[in-house]
Amino acid sequence: xxxxxxxxxxxxxxxxxxxxxxxxxxxxxxxxxxxxxxxxxxxxxxxxxxxxxxxxxxxxxxxxxxxxxxxxxxxxxxxxxxxxxxxxxxxxxxxxxxxxxxxxxxxxxxxxxxxxxxxxxxxxxxxxxxxxxxxxxxxxxxxxxxxxxxxxxxxxxxxxxxxxxxxxxxxxxxxxxxxxxxxxxxxxxxxxxxxxxxxxxxxxxxxxxxxxxxxxxxxxxxxxxxxxxxxxxxxxxxxxxxxxxxxxxxxxxxxxxxxxxxxxxxxxxxxxxxxxxxxxxxxxxxxxxxxxxxxxxxxxxxxxxxxxxxxxxxxxxxxxxxxxxxxxxxxxxxxxxxxx
Amino acid sequence: xxxxxxxxxxxxxxxxxxxxxxxxxxxxxxxxxxxxxxxxxxxxxxxxxxxxxxxxxxxxxxxxxxxxxxxxxxxxxxxxxxxxxxxxxxxxxxxxxxxxxxxxxxxxxxxxxxxxxxxxxxxxxxxxxxxxxxxxxxxxxxxxxxxxxxxxxxxxxxxxxxxxxxxxxxxx
Numbered sequence: 469x470x471x472x473x474x475x476x477x478x479x480x481x482x483x484x485x486x487x488x489x490x491x492x493x494x495x496x497x498x499x500x501x502x503x504x505x506x507x508x509x510x511x512x513x514x515x516x517x518x519x520x521x522x523x524x525x526x527x528x529x530x531x532x533x534x535x536x537x538x539x540x541x542x543x544x545x546x547x548x549x550x551x552x553x554x555x556x557x558x559x560x561x562x563x564x565x566x567x568x569x570x571x572x573x574x575x576x577x578x579x580x581x582x583x584x585x586x587x588x589x590x591x592x593x594x595x596x597x598x599x600x601x602x603x604x605x606x607x608x609x610x611x612x613x614x615x616x617x618x619x620x621x622x623x624x625x626x627x628x629x630x631x632x633x634x635x636x637x638x639x640x641x642x643x644x645x646x647x648x649x650x651x652x653x654x655x656x657x658x659x660x661x662x663x664x665x666x667x668x669x670x671x672x673x674x675x676x677x678x679x680x681x682x683x684x685x686x687x688x689x690x691x692x693x694x695x696x697x698x699x700x701x702x703x704x705x706x707x708x709x710x711x712x713x714x715x716x717x718x719x720x721x722x723x724x725x726x727x728x729x730x731x732x733x734x735x736x737x738x739x740x741x742x743x744x745x746x747x748x749x750x751x752x753x754x755x756x757x758x759x760x761x762x763x764x765x766x767x768x769x770x771x772x773x774x775x776x777x778x779x780x781x782x783x784x785x786x787x788x789x790x791x792x793x794x795x796x797x798x799x800x801x802x803x804x805x806x807x808x
Numbered sequence: 809x810x811x812x813x814x815x816x817x818x819x820x821x822x823x824x825x826x827x828x829x830x831x832x833x834x835x836x837x838x839x840x841x842x843x844x845x846x847x848x849x850x851x852x853x854x855x856x857x858x859x860x861x862x863x864x865x866x867x868x869x870x871x872x873x874x875x876x877x878x879x880x881x882x883x884x885x886x887x888x889x890x891x892x893x894x895x896x897x898x899x900x901x902x903x904x905x906x907x908x909x910x911x912x913x914x915x916x917x918x919x920x921x922x923x924x925x926x927x928x929x930x931x932x933x934x935x936x937x938x939x940x941x942x943x944x945x946x947x948x949x950x951x952x953x954x955x956x957x958x959x960x961x962x963x964x965x966x967x968x969x970x971x972x973x974x975x976x977x978x979x980x
Binding site: 486532 | 829833834837838841842847851854855858910911912913914915916917918919920921922923937938940941942946947959960961962963964965966967969970972973974976977
């Protein structure tokens with residue numbers, strides 16, 4: 469009975485600490501308790517852990533953008549909305565989403581910078597125009613465009629821009645992308661005429677070039693600059709990033725991806741702890757095929773990361789990225805030239 | 809003042825409710841959406857809250873209606889909705905269900921984790937953590953809204969945090 473009472477007190481202390489309402493005496497009492505209570509330590513964590521868990525709520529709230537407009541409440545006093553209004557709302561919502569999605573996919577192919585069209589092969593669509601000869605060699609490939617959204621903002625060097633302007637139809641899709649594809653076609657037949665599903669040989673063709681403009685790209689700051697920043701009293705943050713650059717995450721979809729012709733964009737977030745170990749992978753935008761999402765998460769969990777640093781101190785952080793999968797049906801279409 | 813109402817064709821209660829709607833609709837609707845985990849239901853409940861504010865003002869024109877009153881009514885409606893829907897809530901335990909209530913641009917890991925945790929919490933704990941951490945009330949104010957003691961609120965917050973931590977830790 470007494471223990472139950474004590475446990476209630478500890479819970480209320482922990483709640484006060486999480487909400488930032490605790491006095492120093494409360495904190496001391498809580499510290500003393502968890503020093504002797506392993507269960508509380510594993511289930512609740514220390515003072516900072518409580519505050520961090522609580523901060524999740526604030527993070528989630530600050531990320532919200534839903535802004536419903538009720539209009540005149542009194543006109544619609546029946547329970548709930550009328551079917552017409554519901555339909556209109558659903559229509560508006562769908563339309564808005566569709567517009568947002570279009571925008572999402574339209575960003576990479578925006579033709580504004582002079583050479584962007586030849587630089588990025590329009591997210592897997594034909595850049596080359598008709599390729600009649602190559603169309604006969606029906607080798608299906610699964611192309612993984614690394615982070616299409618970032619690619620749109622890849623800076624174009626002046627020389628590239630000039631050459632692209634001089635030859636607008638030049639066929640050099642030197643895109644910033646990771647392309648993974650099997651060298652053997654999956655539909656090959658065995659000796660007895662039975663289809664054999666061989667494991668594909670994976671090969672990285674092009675390397676992702678990151679841009680300093682992108683929000684998620686790691687900021688490399690030299691130690692001299694770091695000292696300068698330190699002395700200027702500004703806090704210095706390095707976001708979590710995969711070790712070995714952006715190509716370190718290398719999703720390898722299963723054979724069924726070819727059979728299905730699976731295409732889509734998977735956006736994901738990986739939680740990186742202070743040691744650089746990925747602790748959790750969350751799909752924030754599914755590709756529509758579960759195996760694509762799983763392949764991405766599996767690859768993301770396999771990679772090693774450099775942890776987020778605040779003033780040189782490693783803290784748990786978040787790495788956000790996206791992969792776009794496209795199936796190309798012939799040899800040359802949209803296939804980037806190998807960089808190395 | 810009376811002339812103003814005559815010109816606009818609105819009663820005092822109507823104009824006060826309109827002001828309340830303009831000021832609080834977004835926050836309140838998002839709060840209810842987190843509580844019930846469904847955007848459509850959240851809109852319905854928010855409508856109901858403002859309509860009952862209107863009826864209250866018609867009955868007692870002098871009554872000051874604060875944000876606290878709105879949150880109290882919304883919380884009670886949401887809790888009774890959750891109790892009615894209890895069986896439904898525990899049928900599907902996968903995360904895809906939680907994602908559906910959120911807009912596509914709101915699906916960060918923190919957001920999904922919170923929604924998953926909210927669905928697993930008992931209604932009282934959900935209300936406690938939402939009023940304090942989410943809506944920003946202190947535990948005393950939340951206690952006044954829910955009609956309990958501040959200690960009980962803190963205790964519920966602690967239990968809710970325990971569930972949330974478990975959700976954050978578990979692999980997807």
